[in-house]
Amino acid sequence: xxxKYGRSIRxxxxxxxxxxxLTLDPxxxxxxxxxxxVYQKPWQxxxxxSNLIGIGMLSSEGQVHKRQRRVSSPAFSIQNLRALVxxxxxxxxxxxxRWMDMILEHENTDAGGALRIDVCHWISRATFDVIGSAGFxxxxxxxxDETNELxxxxxxxxxxxxxxxxxxxxxxxxxxxxLSALFxxxxxxxxxxxxxxxxxxxxQLIEENKRNIARTQGSxxxxxxxxxxxxxxxxxxxxxxSAIDLPAEDRISDEDILNSxxxxxxxxxxxxxxxxxxxxLLLAENPEVQTRLRAELLAVAPKxxxxxxxxxxxxxxxxxxxxxxxxxxxxxESLREIWGEDAWAFK
Numbered sequence: 001x002x003x004k005y006g007r008s009i010r011x012x013x014x015x016x017x018x019x020x021x022l023t024l025d026p027x028x029x030x031x032x033x034x035x036x037x038v039y040q041k042p043w044q045x046x047x048x049x050s051n052l053i054g055i056g057m058l059s060s061e062g063q064v065h066k067r068q069r070r071v072s073s074p075a076f077s078i079q080n081l082r083a084l085v086x087x088x089x090x091x092x093x094x095x096x097x098r099w100m101d102m103i104l105e106h107e108n109t110d111a112g113g114a115l116r117i118d119v120c121h122w123i124s125r126a127t128f129d130v131i132g133s134a135g136f137x138x139x140x141x142x143x144x145d146e147t148n149e150l151x152x153x154x155x156x157x158x159x160x161x162x163x164x165x166x167x168x169x170x171x172x173x174x175x176x177x178x179l180s181a182l183f184x185x186x187x188x189x190x191x192x193x194x195x196x197x198x199x200x201x202x203x204q205l206i207e208e209n210k211r212n213i214a215r216t217q218g219s220x221x222x223x224x225x226x227x228x229x230x231x232x233x234x235x236x237x238x239x240x241x242s243a244i245d246l247p248a249e250d251r252i253s254d255e256d257i258l259n260s261x262x263x264x265x266x267x268x269x270x271x272x273x274x275x276x277x278x279x280x281l282l283l284a285e286n287p288e289v290q291t292r293l294r295a296e297l298l299a300v301a302p303k304x305x306x307x308x309x310x311x312x313x314x315x316x317x318x319x320x321x322x323x324x325x326x327x328x329x330x331x332x333e334s335l336r337e338i339w340g341e342d343a344w345a346f347k
Contacts, residue, residue, distance in 0.1 A: 002024060007023060007024045007025040007028070008021070008022070008023040008024070008025050008028055009021075009022050009023075010022075013042065013044065014044075014171060014175070018042075018044075020042065021039075036061070036065075037061070037062060040061045040062075041059070041061065044174050044175075045059075046059040046060075046061070047059075047174050047177070048170075048174055051173075051177075051180075051191075052157060052161055052191065052195075052262075052266070053259065053262035053263055053265075053266050054255070054258060054259030054262055054263070055259050056068065056259040056260055056262060056263030057069060057072070057260070057263055057267075058263050058266070058267060067252065068252070068256065068260065071252055072227070072260065075135075075227040081318065082314060082315045082318040082319075083314070084134045085306065085314050085317055085318045085321075086306040086307070086309065086314060087130060087133050087134045088130055088134070089302075089305075089306040090306060090307070091126055091129045091130045091133070091143065092126070093305070094126075094129075094143050095122060095123075095125075095126045095143055098122075098143050098144075099117060099122070102115060102117065103115055119277055119280060119281075120273065120274070120277040122143075123273040123276050123277050123280075124269065124270060124273040125142035125143055125146070126142070126143055126273070127268070127269050127270075127272045127273040127276070128140050128142045128151055128154070128265075128269050129141065129142050129143055130272075131264065131265060131268045131269055131272075132151075134227075135227040135228065135261075135264050135265075135268070136205055136227060136228040136261060137205075137228065137229065138150070138205060149197055149201065150197065150198065150201045150202075152197075153193075153194040153195075153197040153198050153201075154194070154198065154265055154266075154269070156190055156194050157190070157191055157194040157195070157198075158266070158269075158270060160187045160190055160191055162270075163187075166185070166187075169185060173188070198258075198261075198262060199258060202257075202258050202261045202262075203254070203258065205228060205261075206228070206254055206257050206258070209228055209229060227260070227264060228257070228261070275334075275335070275338070278334065278337075278338045279330070279331070279334040279338075282334050282337060282338075283330075289330065292326060293326055293327060293330055296324050296326045296327060297321075297324070297327065300317065300320040300321060300324065302317065
């Protein structure tokens with residue numbers, strides 16, 4: 001397409017009045033991202049996303065998006081990411097143990113043959129556990145089983161989102177949203193049912209955080225490192241720290257928090273699991289790379305698990321892992337292979 005039309009082309013959406021800019025030129029992409037208030041996402045895309053997960057950072061624009069980014073950024077600081085290292089290691093160990101149990105159970109039966117494991121499915125369950133624990137101090141326990149109602153609600157809703165479905169019906173719902181309320185189909189009923197479950201459980205998490213804030217009466221800073229605890233500093237009704245007097249426009253409502261929870265789950269769960277799954281496939285196809293990478297990781301992995309590590313040792317583990325040269329190269333090369341020929345334009 002680039003050879004035929006160039007790196008920047010104009011395309012049309014629905015109808016001749018719906019014009020779009022599609023660019024693969026790195027300079028143009030940088031300009032668009034730098035001037036996001038001018039180059040906003042199409043309203044059709046925003047409506048489609050917000051219908052699923054509310055008005056979070058994936059669908060908001062302007063001052064709303066700016067505020068949401070500002071209050072969420074502290075959760076992704078190096079200090080907080082270091083504190084979450086034990087969560088990732090712990091969930092990884094649980095997944096390994098679960099697979100080992102499945103293999104032993106299979107060997108003890110008369111089934112015969114090799115055990116087939118749906119790696120993509122299990123990695124997805126593990127990433128849900130990581131994001132639930134690290135993001136919201138909530139345990140899905142998806143590695144153990146899939147009975148958690150919040151986990152099932154997210155999975156069902158995401159399956160509807162990525163399914164092909166009725167394209168014409170989807171387009172009609174975007175342009176005429178009242179149709180989905182008047183004439184809901186099975187997919188819309190599934191989405192609404194899942195959204196009700198998510199709203200109920202997430203609201204309980206928010207209320208629990210607000211009670212924790214009220215209990216300290218602003219005399220102590222919140223100790224939680226998860227995203228929800230950090231966002232709680234910006235609640236409109238309550239000040240989390242008496243030394244911080246936040247202006248009204250910097251505070252966020254319960255609805256903002258609800259939308260942020262769904263946004264982080266949507267943006268983090270399947271994207272991470274798919275990346276890990278494809279990387280594992282590439283490693284399986286290149287055993288010499290796999291062997292070298294395993295040796296590099298084992299050299300810095302804690303011998304007795306992460307549970308007994310001190311804060312200093314956790315920080316050191318994060319730094320050592322982040323600075324592993326071969327791991328860094330494998331990650332970059334895997335992403336390049338997965339993306340395709342134009343990966344250079346998005347690096």
